[in-house]
Each structure stands twice: as C-alpha cells, then as structure tokens.
Amino acid sequence: MWNRVSLSIKIAGPLVLMEILGLIFGGFTLIAKIEKARAKEMDALLMGQADLVEESFRFSKGPPDFNDKHDLFGELDRNPKIFFLVMNDASKVLYVSKGAKPAVQKELSDAVMTRPDRTPHLDELFDIILGSEKWRATKENIEYKDSVNNLTRWRVYTAIDETASVAELNTIRQMILVGALGLAILSSLATAAIVLLTTSNLRLFAQSLARINPENPVWTFPVAAQSSEEGLLFASFGKMMSEMETARQNQKLFIANASHELKTPVAGMMAALEVLLARERSSADYQAVCRDLLKTVKDLRRLTGALLDTSLIEGGKLQPYLSLPLNDIVDAVLERWKPSLKLKAMDLKWKRPAIVYSILGNQELIDVAISNLIDNAIKYTQERGCVEITLDRAHDGQVRLAIRDNGIGMGAEEREKLGDIFFRADVSRSNKDSFGLGFANAKKILQSHGAKLVVNSKPGKGTEINIFFPSA
Amino acid sequence: MKVLLIEDNQLLGRSVKLGLEELGWIVDLASDGEEGLYLAQNSTYDIFLIDRMLPKLSGIEVIRKMREARIDGAAIIITALGATSDKISGLEVADDYIVKPFEMGELVARMKAVYRRSIGKSNALLECGNLGINLNEQSVTINGDKVDLTAKEFDLLESLATRQNHVCSRAELSGLLYSFNGEPESNSLDVLLGRLRKKLQGATVEIVTIRSKGFMLRVE
Incomplete structure (x- = not known):
C-alpha cells in the first residue's frame, strides 16, 4: 500500500505533519509563557496593592481614614477592581474596602472569611471565582506594636479583579491559535508546492518512459x-x-x-x-x-x-577451463585444413615448436577459433598463396600464435568492421564460401579466454593476426 | 517482356532466370547492386526484380538511383526480410515485395500483375483497334482470329502496343527485345518489323516509321 503512495505525498506528508506539530507546540508554549508572565505581573500588581494596604494600616496603626478623597489610600479604598478586608486575631472584621460593588464585596468577604486558614503565620496567594469573574487574592499577616507596646496581629486579605486580564489573555490565546493555524496552512501549501515542483521532472520522466x-x-x-x-x-x-x-x-x-x-x-x-x-x-x-x-x-x-x-x-x-597444449591444437586444426590448402595449391609454413605452449581454456572453443582464423586465411588468399603459422612466447611472457597470409588483405575501414557479425573482408561477397561469422566467433571466443587479438593487414599484401594468450 | 534480375545468390539467380526465360521472357542477370544499376542505365526493361540485400549497393539504393535517373519500369523487391516494417519501407520505393522463399508461380503472377499496373491495364487483354493481345497467354487475334507470331514478334508487338502513340527508338526496341549481351544482327529489327507488319495485315493498326526517330503503333 505504502509503495503505491505518490512520492510527493511521502515527502510532503511528514514535512507538513512536522510543521503542524511544531506550530501547535510553539503556539501552546507561547500561550503558556504569556499566561505565566501575565500571572506573574498580576501577582506583582496584587502584592503591590497588598503592600499599600498593609502600609496604610501600619502607618495609621489601625484602619486608616479612607475618606480623604485625595489620599492615595482613599483611591485604593474606592477602586472597584480592588478589594481588601482586614480582620484581627479573633477573626473580627476590622475593615472592608468600599470600591467593589456591594454584591461582589459581600461574596468576596464571604469567600475570604469562610476560607480555612491553613497557614496562619504565612502569606499566601489564591484565586476566587465569582461566576464569570476571577479575582486574585492574597493573605498577609501584619504585626505591629501599639503605643503601649502591645503586639497586635491582623490578617489582611487583598484581591484584585483579573476578569479583564483573563479575557485579554483568552483573546491573545485565540489570536495565537488562529495565527498558528494560518501558518500551518501556508507552510503546508508552500511545502506541497516545493515538493510538487521538485518531483515534477520525475513525473515527466515516468510519463516519458510510459510513452516509449x-x-x-x-x-x-x-x-x-x-x-x-x-x-x-x-x-x-x-x-x-x-x-x-x-x-x-x-x-x-x-x-x-x-x-x-x-x-x-x-x-x-x-x-x-x-x-x-x-x-x-x-x-x-x-x-x-x-x-x-x-x-x-x-x-x-x-x-x-x-x-x-x-x-x-x-x-x-563455456565448459570449465583446462590446461591446453596449443601445439597439439594447431596440429589438429591444420590436419583438417590440409585438403583445402592442397586444393588451392597453397604453401603452408608451420614449424611445430619443441617447447609445449599451454594455455587455460575450453579445447572445443579454442579449436573453433583457430580453425576459423585459418579458414579465413585460406579463403582470402589466392591460389598458390601462402599461409604461415608461428607459435612462440612474446617478450612479456604471453603465448603468441600468429597466422599470416599473403591474400587480399584489408583496408583500415574493413579492419574497423572486422569482428562484426556477418561482415566479410571481401565486401563484394564474390567469395561465396564466407558468411562473415568466422572471425566474429573467433574474436568472441578468444576474448572470453582473456586473449588479445592484434590484426595487421594491407590491401593486396595480406593479413597477419597475432593472438596473445595469458600463460597457463 | 524484358526483365532485369539482380540477385547475388547464384542458384536462385540462375534458376529464376531460367524459369522466366522458359516463359518466353528476356532476362538479364546481375549479381550485385552496381552491376544491376549499370544494366538498368544502359538497357531497357519492363520489370526489375531486385534482391534487397545486395553486395556493393542495396536493392533499395538501386531502385532509388534508377528513379533519380528517370528509369521507368515496375520494380519488385525480393527479400528474406518479411517483417511489416521491412515491407512498408520496401514498398515506399518499389511496386511490389516478395518474401523469400517464394514459389515461382507466385513470382510470375505478381510480375504479370505489376506489369499490367505499370502499363495501366487491369486485365491481361490489350486491345488496339481490331487487334487483341493477351499478355498472359502471349497470343494475338485479329477480329477474334488467332494470328501465329513467334516469341520475338510477340515481344515486338507487345512493346509497341504497350507504348501506343509513343515513338519507340530503334535502340529502345532493341533493348526491350534482346538481352544485354545478346547483340542483335544489324538488320534483325528491320527483318522482324517486316515480318510483323505482314502478319498484321487485316488489322486496323499500322506500325509506322517515323524517320530518324523510330517506330510507333498507330490505330487506323
């Protein structure tokens, strides 16, 4: 199934998926960071307000006079977004700010007063949810000595309205998500376009193959x-x-x-x-x-x-290779060609060397190759011509078999085509005994045995074929 | 009918030549493309029977060069290549295409058909006035009565009849009546014409001599 899916989809699919996951992760990380920063900012604001409230009580050594409208504490007391409540050790409410709406004021008072104080000696931060409103609150313990040096302890609850901030945060969150979604769509389209463009030649290539x-x-x-x-x-x-x-x-x-x-x-x-x-x-x-x-x-x-x-x-x-004495093979081949040589009254020069030159090969095929070359030498040499065969060792140690004739020879163009199946040295085909297969077969056989053929020939002068065999 | 056969296989060439000659046709045999082209350029033939794979010059090349030299005559390719693509390429230059090995009967039938097409006849009967010439049977009638003609006389009449209203030069007629190496006696054509004219007495056609140009068969 996977093998049949388009390469474009295989490349673009994972890339788009990774981009979407990256954008989701990035979006949520950004939202979390903003939320955290916002909470920190709100807490700092809350602590600042709480400190002001605390200072005002500490400064007045009791509930201050908030009626002075121009006083900083008065503004604090009348701010609808700020609520504070002060109670003594005996949980008697000493003061409740007047800024918040009465209903909210009552709900906030109930919330802080009914809240179990699990950390009597420690300050703490907590949230108060009132329907759709969210308030952030803090509890602080105040100690001071009055004029007669009595230690007085108060608990001050301060809260600020975070509802607007939360709404703003939600808006930011939505904007980030919409932005991430938009980016995901754009980057997916861009990725798909790049992949399609990159693989377009491959598609054209495949289509061009189908049209062959x-x-x-x-x-x-x-x-x-x-x-x-x-x-x-x-x-x-x-x-x-x-x-x-x-x-x-x-x-x-x-x-x-x-x-x-x-x-x-x-x-x-x-x-x-x-x-x-x-x-x-x-x-x-x-x-x-x-x-x-x-x-x-x-x-x-x-x-x-x-x-x-x-x-x-x-x-x-090809059959497995054996060590073959070339002297014997040449002898056997010549024996078969003697009647043809005699028929054309041709002179054969062959002096069997005293040393036995052996090569590795398939006897039947080597026999065919040498026989074909001698056949050509006889065929393309006029009556009373001469065929000379020598077998020796070349300077580099290779075994050399040379077949020379003084026949019709070949020009450079014909030498170039020698070895092509059905090519005949006698291009006029006046020699009806030739099919143009003999040299091609000999060449293939000898090359398959690692032998090298060197052909020297001149029109009207004759041809010399040197075969260099690797030593056995 | 005179045929030029270009075939490098001796046995096939000799056998087809003999077979066609025994039908009364005149056949020249060439064993390679160059020799064939030389004969085509230096003699006159009704049909060319050409092997496709020839030494020196391929059969297709021979036909192309013949057409370039404006040598008329129907050309039939004989070949071992029987694939459709080979036939199509062969028929682009030749009038027919025969795949080896073939039967002599088929070869002869095709040669006759191609020859008829080349002279613009759909059947083997040529009619000139009251003269009827059956190319298949090589017979001639005047008003339906058979006229005895020798093979050469028939060839001469056929050559003139297939070229009606066209002046045939002495050389053209000699080329059509004798093989390339079969040089005729100097007055043999005149003797032949005289004999034919005599045998055609009673026919509504006349072999007229156009001075210093040649001869023409005219329907009276």
Whole structure:
C-alpha cells in the first residue's frame, strides 16, 4: 500500500505533519509563557496593592481614614477592581474596602472569611471565582506594636479583579491559535508546492518512459534537469537507451543477415526444383541441378553450424577451463585444413615448436577459433598463396600464435568492421564460401579466454593476426 | 517482356532466370547492386526484380538511383526480410515485395500483375483497334482470329502496343527485345518489323516509321 503512495505525498506528508506539530507546540508554549508572565505581573500588581494596604494600616496603626478623597489610600479604598478586608486575631472584621460593588464585596468577604486558614503565620496567594469573574487574592499577616507596646496581629486579605486580564489573555490565546493555524496552512501549501515542483521532472520522466514505443524505443527528455541527481538519472538512462538501441540495431542486423543467409539458399533450391520439374529435362540438367542443390545444402550446414557456434558463445555456455597444449591444437586444426590448402595449391609454413605452449581454456572453443582464423586465411588468399603459422612466447611472457597470409588483405575501414557479425573482408561477397561469422566467433571466443587479438593487414599484401594468450 | 534480375545468390539467380526465360521472357542477370544499376542505365526493361540485400549497393539504393535517373519500369523487391516494417519501407520505393522463399508461380503472377499496373491495364487483354493481345497467354487475334507470331514478334508487338502513340527508338526496341549481351544482327529489327507488319495485315493498326526517330503503333 505504502509503495503505491505518490512520492510527493511521502515527502510532503511528514514535512507538513512536522510543521503542524511544531506550530501547535510553539503556539501552546507561547500561550503558556504569556499566561505565566501575565500571572506573574498580576501577582506583582496584587502584592503591590497588598503592600499599600498593609502600609496604610501600619502607618495609621489601625484602619486608616479612607475618606480623604485625595489620599492615595482613599483611591485604593474606592477602586472597584480592588478589594481588601482586614480582620484581627479573633477573626473580627476590622475593615472592608468600599470600591467593589456591594454584591461582589459581600461574596468576596464571604469567600475570604469562610476560607480555612491553613497557614496562619504565612502569606499566601489564591484565586476566587465569582461566576464569570476571577479575582486574585492574597493573605498577609501584619504585626505591629501599639503605643503601649502591645503586639497586635491582623490578617489582611487583598484581591484584585483579573476578569479583564483573563479575557485579554483568552483573546491573545485565540489570536495565537488562529495565527498558528494560518501558518500551518501556508507552510503546508508552500511545502506541497516545493515538493510538487521538485518531483515534477520525475513525473515527466515516468510519463516519458510510459510513452516509449517498444517497436521503436526512442527516448529524449523534454526538459532540462533541475538538479545534479536528476541530471545523473537522465544521463544514465539516456546512455542505457543508447546502448540498448545499438544492441537492438545489431540484433536487427543480425536477424536480417541471418534471414538473408538462410532464406536465400532455400529460395534458390525451391526455384531450381520448380523450374527443373516444370518440363522434361535431360539427364545432364538434372545432374547439374542436383550438384547445385548439394552445394547449397552443404553451405547451409556450414552456416547453421556457425550460427550455432555464435549462439553458444553469445549464451556464454563455456565448459570449465583446462590446461591446453596449443601445439597439439594447431596440429589438429591444420590436419583438417590440409585438403583445402592442397586444393588451392597453397604453401603452408608451420614449424611445430619443441617447447609445449599451454594455455587455460575450453579445447572445443579454442579449436573453433583457430580453425576459423585459418579458414579465413585460406579463403582470402589466392591460389598458390601462402599461409604461415608461428607459435612462440612474446617478450612479456604471453603465448603468441600468429597466422599470416599473403591474400587480399584489408583496408583500415574493413579492419574497423572486422569482428562484426556477418561482415566479410571481401565486401563484394564474390567469395561465396564466407558468411562473415568466422572471425566474429573467433574474436568472441578468444576474448572470453582473456586473449588479445592484434590484426595487421594491407590491401593486396595480406593479413597477419597475432593472438596473445595469458600463460597457463 | 524484358526483365532485369539482380540477385547475388547464384542458384536462385540462375534458376529464376531460367524459369522466366522458359516463359518466353528476356532476362538479364546481375549479381550485385552496381552491376544491376549499370544494366538498368544502359538497357531497357519492363520489370526489375531486385534482391534487397545486395553486395556493393542495396536493392533499395538501386531502385532509388534508377528513379533519380528517370528509369521507368515496375520494380519488385525480393527479400528474406518479411517483417511489416521491412515491407512498408520496401514498398515506399518499389511496386511490389516478395518474401523469400517464394514459389515461382507466385513470382510470375505478381510480375504479370505489376506489369499490367505499370502499363495501366487491369486485365491481361490489350486491345488496339481490331487487334487483341493477351499478355498472359502471349497470343494475338485479329477480329477474334488467332494470328501465329513467334516469341520475338510477340515481344515486338507487345512493346509497341504497350507504348501506343509513343515513338519507340530503334535502340529502345532493341533493348526491350534482346538481352544485354545478346547483340542483335544489324538488320534483325528491320527483318522482324517486316515480318510483323505482314502478319498484321487485316488489322486496323499500322506500325509506322517515323524517320530518324523510330517506330510507333498507330490505330487506323
């Protein structure tokens, strides 16, 4: 399921979630800090008011005269947002401020008077909730000595109305939450936009892949890469497509050539037989056609054998390698080619070395490779020409097998194509015994054995093929 | 009918040549693209039968170069490549496409059909006045009565009839009647024309000589 989710969602989802969580955490932390600061400020204000009340009582050594309207204490006494109540040790109320509304005054008085004093000797802070109003209150103990030096103890309850402050705090809280929500939406949209933009080329890439026609797999990316990673991806894919196209073209060429080489002789045989049977012929005519058919069938047998070699080599079905004495293999191959050499009255120069040069390899395949190269040397050399074979050790210790002929040779362009399947050194194809598979197969076999081929050739002068085998 | 066959496989080339010649056609055989193009440029043919994968110059290239040189004549590609894409690319330059291996009967039938198309006929019967020429049977009638013609006389009549109201030069007629290497006697065309004119007496057509230009079959 997860694997089918879009990459944009996979990237943007967690990012947006983290942003929202961060904003929630930040918002609540900010609200908590503001609340704490506000409470501290209110407590400080409350303590200040309480100190004023206490001072006024201490200064007056009893309840002061709050009737003086211009007096600071009078203002305190008349402030509707401030309430204070003073009682003595015996819990007798000595004074209650007059600023708060009577109903509130009564409720606050009841609240403080009925409140159990759990810390008789300590000051304390506490909240009083009256319906929708919230008051913050403090209890302070006052001690002083009167004129006759009697110790008098009072308890002073001071409260300030925090309702407006709480409402203001709620407003701030709402604003922060709305702000956080807005930020979350904006940052989510921005994140989604960035992710969509960043992955847009990937989507285009995937769509361009879906449009590739298997019959004609051409791929070009319509836009430029937006990052080094994209550049690497597109360049790598382009290179792969190019290599695949080359392989496809080679395969197509191989099929075209193989079809031509296989179907044309069959067409020739069919036509020959149809024409032959169309009317009465002389015995000589029948014999001539039979000879042609036999030659064509032999050619087809050679071609199918060579194609089988090609498929085996291409398929990499190689047997385990053994130590092979090259001297013996060359001897065996030459033995098979002697009739052909004799038929063309060619001179063979081969002096079997006294030292045995061994290589690691598959005997059957090495035999095929050397045989193909000697076959080419014979095929592309005129009658009474010469084929020379030497086997020795090169300066770097590698075993060297050289096959030289003084045949038609090749130019640089033909040497370049040597090894391509169905390429023939004789591009005019006047040599009908060649299919253009022998050298290609030999090259593949030898290269799979770690051998290196060096070809020297000049048109009209001949060809020299040096094979350097790693020592066994 | 004169055919140029370009095929590098000796057995196929020789066999098809022999088979077509035994039908009374004149066939020149070339074994590579360059030789085929040379023959096409230096002789006259009714049909070109060309292998697609040829040494030196591919069959497609041969046809392209022939068309560039304004060489007329229907072209048929014979090839081992039978994929649809190969057929499409082949038919872009050629008039027909035959995949190897083929049967001689099919090849001949296609060649006849392509030839008929090339001379603008939907059937094998050519009618010129009261003269009827059956291209398939290679027979000629005047008012429905059969006229005995030799193969060469038929070829000459066919060449002129398929080019009605068109002056055929001596060289063009020689090119159509004889193989590239089969050089005719200097007056053999005149002898042949004389014999044909005599056999066509009673027909409402006349082989007229256009001085210093050639010959033309005219319906009276």
